[in-house]
Amino acid sequence: MNQRFRGPWTLFKKEILRFWRVSFQTVAAPVMTALLYLLIFSHVLGGRVEVYPGVPYTVFLIPGLIMMSVLQNAFANSSSSLIQSKVMGSIIFVLLTPLSYLEFFLAFLAASIIRGLVVGLSIYLVAICFIDLPLVHPMFILAFALFGSGMLGAFGIIAGLWAEKFDQMAAFQNFVIMPLSFLSGVFYSIHSLPPFWQQVSHLNPFFYMIDGFRYGFFGQGDISAWFSLSVVVGSFIALSLVTIGMLKAGYKLRG
Amino acid sequence: MTPAIKIEQVHKQFGALHALKGVDLTIEQGEFFALLGPNGAGKSTLINLLAGLLRPSSGNLSVMGNDVMAQYRQARHALGVVPQELVFDPFFNVREMLRFQAGYFGKGPENDPWIDEVIESLGLTDKANTNMRRLSGGMKRRALIAQALAHKPPVIVLDEPTAGVDVELRYMLWEFIKRLNREGHTIILTTHYLEEAETLCSRVALLKQGEVIALDSTKNLLASIPGKKLRLKLANALPPSLKGMVRHQEAQDYTLSLNAINQVEYVLAELRSANVVVEDMQLIEPDLEDVFVDLMGRA
Numbered sequence: 001m002n003q004r005f006r007g008p009w010t011l012f013k014k015e016i017l018r019f020w021r022v023s024f025q026t027v028a029a030p031v032m033t034a035l036l037y038l039l040i041f042s043h044v045l046g047g048r049v050e051v052y053p054g055v056p057y058t059v060f061l062i063p064g065l066i067m068m069s070v071l072q073n074a075f076a077n078s079s080s081s082l083i084q085s086k087v088m089g090s091i092i093f094v095l096l097t098p099l100s101y102l103e104f105f106l107a108f109l110a111a112s113i114i115r116g117l118v119v120g121l122s123i124y125l126v127a128i129c130f131i132d133l134p135l136v137h138p139m140f141i142l143a144f145a146l147f148g149s150g151m152l153g154a155f156g157i158i159a160g161l162w163a164e165k166f167d168q169m170a171a172f173q174n175f176v177i178m179p180l181s182f183l184s185g186v187f188y189s190i191h192s193l194p195p196f197w198q199q200v201s202h203l204n205p206f207f208y209m210i211d212g213f214r215y216g217f218f219g220q221g222d223i224s225a226w227f228s229l230s231v232v233v234g235s236f237i238a239l240s241l242v243t244i245g246m247l248k249a250g251y252k253l254r255g
Numbered sequence: 256m257t258p259a260i261k262i263e264q265v266h267k268q269f270g271a272l273h274a275l276k277g278v279d280l281t282i283e284q285g286e287f288f289a290l291l292g293p294n295g296a297g298k299s300t301l302i303n304l305l306a307g308l309l310r311p312s313s314g315n316l317s318v319m320g321n322d323v324m325a326q327y328r329q330a331r332h333a334l335g336v337v338p339q340e341l342v343f344d345p346f347f348n349v350r351e352m353l354r355f356q357a358g359y360f361g362k363g364p365e366n367d368p369w370i371d372e373v374i375e376s377l378g379l380t381d382k383a384n385t386n387m388r389r390l391s392g393g394m395k396r397r398a399l400i401a402q403a404l405a406h407k408p409p410v411i412v413l414d415e416p417t418a419g420v421d422v423e424l425r426y427m428l429w430e431f432i433k434r435l436n437r438e439g440h441t442i443i444l445t446t447h448y449l450e451e452a453e454t455l456c457s458r459v460a461l462l463k464q465g466e467v468i469a470l471d472s473t474k475n476l477l478a479s480i481p482g483k484k485l486r487l488k489l490a491n492a493l494p495p496s497l498k499g500m501v502r503h504q505e506a507q508d509y510t511l512s513l514n515a516i517n518q519v520e521y522v523l524a525e526l527r528s529a530n531v532v533v534e535d536m537q538l539i540e541p542d543l544e545d546v547f548v549d550l551m552g553r554a
Contacts, residue, residue: 003361010358018346089342093352093402096306096336097359098328255269255309 008103011094015111019077026115030073031122034065038127041187051189052220059134060214062127063141064186066120067148067213071206074116074149075156075177078108082160083169086252095254101247105157105240112153113146120145134217140225141216144232148209151236152177154243161243161251180206190222205235257320259284259410259441260305265314267300267465274300276465277314282443282458284319284409287436289452289473290445291547292462298445299339301462302414306336318410332360335408339415341395343387349398350374350383353405360406373401376431378424393424400428410441417448429455453477453543461550469550473543480541480549482514485522490532496525510539 001009019026042058049057085091094104127133135141163169184206190198201207212228215221221228247253260282267275275297282288290298303309304316307327315322321329344352353373357366374383377397382390390398400416413432417425433455436442446452452459452473459476461469469476484502487493487509493501500522503510511522519538526533 001363003363006361006363007359010355013358014347014355017351021346085344088345089338089340090344092308092338092342093344093356094359095308096331096334097356098331098361099359100328250310254307255303 007099008107011107012110019115027119030069030119034069034123037065055218063214063217064210066123067210068181068186069123070116070120070145070149071152073119074112074152077112077115078153078156079160083163105244105247108157109153113149116149136219137216144213147232147236151239154239157243161246180204184210186210208232261317263315266312268312274465278467284441285439287442287456289456289459296462297465302412333409335403335411337400337403337413337416345388348384348386353401356402356405362406369407373404377401393420396420412443414445449543476546480545484539485511485513486537488535490534494525494529
């Protein structure tokens with residue numbers, strides 16, 4: 001490999017190995033959680049609710065659960081790695097190297113995307129063993145998974161840079177990421193909400209990721225998939241620029 | 256020859272605190288250099304500036320002729336820093352960490368023989384495949400040193416490398432570092448063990464409150480302290496006429512400061528006339544600790 005790329009490649013590889021070494025916690029556990037959601041919600045609501053015509057509720061639920069897990073795990077990867085290495089002090093091993101802020105960003109981002117995709121793919125593979133899931137627009141599925149996990153990976157870097165303690169990170173996860181993902185239409189269509197809450201949902205970027213991702217499976221969604229994709233790509237670019245800016249300034253990394 | 260380290264008029268402020276006040280320092284290639292000073296003198300700040308962990312408020316720093324800001328890639332390639340704190344990544348074993356560390360610097364499998372050499376030289380062979388969190392404190396310290404050396408930098412900074420380590424490791428570490436120095440590596444050391452600096456380092460800079468108050472060869476600094484010390488173990492109390500010369504006392508053990516060697520005769524005469532029995536006596540040359548205490552008290 002070209003010496004120039006070996007540095008960022010090494011950081012990427014290390015970040016991948018970091019979550020893979022504890023894959024029971026980082027991959028198996030979120031897959032289990034998603035399957036439990038699926039089991040409980042489909043048992044309680046299956047047969048009583050039909051969100052899209054001809055799509056059973058259990059089938060409707062799966063893409064949302066996959067995407068929610070992709071997003072949460074992409075966020076968890078970069079944020080937990082950063083906060084852990086900051087608190088333990090091992091971040092110094094990366095800061096002492098010739099890696100640029102852009103290389104740092106790309107390595108952390110790519111590792112987050114990989115973890116998000118690994119978790120998402122695992123849920124998908126387990127789900128299709130039991131449920132027949134259509135794939136109407138696979139490219140949309142891929143695009144939303146990539147840009148969605150990229151966006152949350154970048155958001156995770158921001159949170160990891162900002163937080164100085166584990167409880168700050170937990171607050172970020174519980175008061176920002178969880179509400180945004182649960183109120184994004186994973187378990188319902190926003191058309192079932194009162195008009196006011198429909199409007200509020202449109203302010204939630206997670207809604208566009210879930211809806212667009214689901215469109216890739218069923219060919220139908222609450223809003224235009226192209227519009228959702230524009231919002232997601234736009235948000236990804238905006239968050240990436242903020243993250244790169246913070247890394248360039250050495251925010252809470254270099255004094 | 257390009258200096259290993261060049262620091263020109265470096266200031267660093269943390270809000271109202273002026274941590275470094277116009278530091279100038281040049282360290283030549285191949286030197287074994289000591290950076291000394293009390294806690295809060297600015298040693299770690301200076302090292303962090305060299306390593307790019309901090310940015311100077313003003314002034315320039317370069318490593319092997321590469322500006323640490325404008326040419327940070329080259330500067331960091333040339334520098335290996337052993338941090339003071341025992342930090343480690345709990346997910347990996349020693350060999351993996353060293354390979355990652357070298358990889359960040361663009362080094363691949365061709366660097367493995369060097370990593371093996373570092374592992375062996377630091378007595379880590381048995382622990383090479385042990386997870387970092389399972390290592391004892393001393394072993395973690397060795398692994399930290401190995402990490403700083405993984406990319407074979409020409410300039411090595413050791414920030415308190417022997418703090419809290421046992422005698423065996425200290426000896427092994429210094430033998431290895433001396434070998435690296437003989438092979439041409441520039442070594443910069445900060446330590447609280449002044450006898451280490453005196454034995455190993457050819458030149459010393461003393462920092463106090465962000466300023467270099469002394470910069471000279473170890474030999475010249477030692478020569479700057481006049482007189483010697485006389486250590487006495489007495490059977491009785493010291494006569495009052497000698498009390499003014501006492502520098503240190505522990506029970507009946509006294510250390511007296513002598514301005515000149517001929518004062519020994521005066522001390523012995525006073526002891527004789529007071530009928531004080533001398534059980535043991537030792538004449539001691541000034542050491543770096545004396546220089547340190549003298550300069551810190553003066554500046």
